[in-house]
Amino acid sequence: MIHKITPLVLAGGAGTRLWPLSRGQSPKQFLKLDGKHTLLEQTLMRCVGEAFDAQPILVGAVDHRAQLLETMQSLGRKADIVLEPMRRNSCAAIAAGALRALERDRDAVVLVLAADHHIPDVDAFRAAVMQAAEAAARGKIVTFGIRPRHAATGYGYILPKLGDAESAALKIERFVEKPDAETAERYVSEGYLWNSGNFMFRAARFVDELAQHQPEILTAVKAALEKAERDRDFIRLAAEPFSKSPGISVDYAVMEKTAEAAVLPVDYFWTDIGTWDAVSGMVKPDADGNAVVGRGVVLGGRNVMVHSEGAVTTVIGCDDLVVITTRDAVLVARKGATEDVKALVDRLRAEGFAEADGETPAK
């Protein structure tokens, strides 16, 4: 019998790739890109039903504790909210979540999910989770490998080892870094998969791997959890020991080292929503390919996305554009150029615009 699956949601991200919406206090996982639910809410809503433990584990930044608590309240659910006093990359965050899962259940099977990914086909996702759970129960550390829909340069890739499959999850030939465009084309043609950064394993198995490959991380995080302050739903990791954890991604720290790594190829639509182009792909357009989230009007033109959380935002006679409005900033970008948001934010910082990092005010 397979154990109930414990969702372990990594909600500690702090990116600015979706500036002007995503900034300091409003990273991507807390944005309502569809105007209705935050990405974190959507992530948690995918993990409901018989197969899942009703009480997920969230790992996030102490600065975001209010948003994390509000998220659970808005969903009417309880969670263990593990608060990191500082960022120490994904391996330490997953270690904290896995150790907490072990406290609750020494046989826990954990589903590690980024809080800010988009997977619209919930049924396909759950079916994949059930396949991964089976491999995880047998001791595998399973990563979800997405069949590429295009030659993305923004993702790492995984080459599965074919030919000796004993389950849906395959052994791994190798992990590779984000490629250039030409290499990405080759990867896609050669059967590489996108590395989604979502995982599944028995918590005890993962901790054993840490003991073997990353004893420093394990020692630091274990001490931080033992000395954590626990109040209400919060588990506040102790800063002094946690600060000693090396800040390494779980890919480098464990996945590329363990003999138990496996990849489950999946076919569903997935994006880490790294650009406004990706966001515009999530929104249902009208017959002209235009879409408005919030208050706005598009007159003429095609393939325009407006997302306004501030002023009424209007577009006349433009094609292939995204327009994002917050109370204090406006972004107009050609689709295909939204990767340059990072360069824009750097430029705003260099020119002393407080809006580069300032907080997006509450609506």
Place this chain on the structure above:
Amino acid sequence: MIHKITPLVLAGGAGTRLWPLSRGQSPKQFLKLDGKHTLLEQTLMRCVGEAFDAQPILVGAVDHRAQLLETMQSLGRKADIVLEPMRRNSCAAIAAGALRALERDRDAVVLVLAADHHIPDVDAFRAAVMQAAEAAARGKIVTFGIRPRHAATGYGYILPKLGDAESAALKIERFVEKPDAETAERYVSEGYLWNSGNFMFRAARFVDELAQHQPEILTAVKAALEKAERDRDFIRLAAEPFSKSPGISVDYAVMEKTAEAAVLPVDYFWTDIGTWDAVSGMVKPDADGNAVVGRGVVLGGRNVMVHSEGAVTTVIGCDDLVVITTRDAVLVARKGATEDVKALVDRLRAEGFAEADGETPAK
């Protein structure tokens, strides 16, 4: 000897062609399109020097009295500010100004200027005014005819009568309405001039023409001025008589009827700034053709104008765009499509957006 010239500035416009900046309380003449001076201020600043009476006459809407007074205070000058209780088109407004000029000086020579036009070459403008003044002193009603720089469809045209010039100001063959594109091409090739709506005449001459061609207007406006409330610099036209004036444009009411009409062909750059395209032509661009008024950044792309009086406004990788930001509205328009602002405002009204007509808040 030519009399000092009395500037008579028509500041009663109420258009929305430059939405979202121009609206109810903020029509075009009160906008600082260059970030420094309003168009009304610029108009008044063109009329200084030996040749001009230091105290201009403004005619505007009673609702805008505060802005009119502030304009004069910011320039450190006095004016007669004639306030219209309701709009009765340009002939009544000019009649009120001309009658006020006569009160001050029965030999007054009046220069009628729209408050919201753009004429960057002040020296050329003043030289033309001196030529027009000479014809006006001889009893002509002189209109400034601009040599077309392109086949504009947004202006009326004037065909001068060639061959019998006794001065720089020519007799007029005919006035024509705003043409379609094909007709405009023909007009330009046949020597028609743009009808700028700026005039010069002896006030007594104009009033005589009114008596002859528009006695109803003259009677109504005369009574409104006689019964006007005069406090500080304001002359508040009496509503009851003024309301009885027919609302006719000065072109129809006088210019097309009088035997004394003349046109002074001028070569300077002139625009009535009817669209955001026209505004973008007024702003000095950088080497890539991009221009920012207010707080904004343009990254990549060419020929983009940003004008922000609100949120920091950023553009990535776009060509040929205007982006206008106020506190409560954003307009993104392809250059060449800015004529559609009117259709956009109609649509916003139809969809119940208060920002279609609401007041642009003070900065």
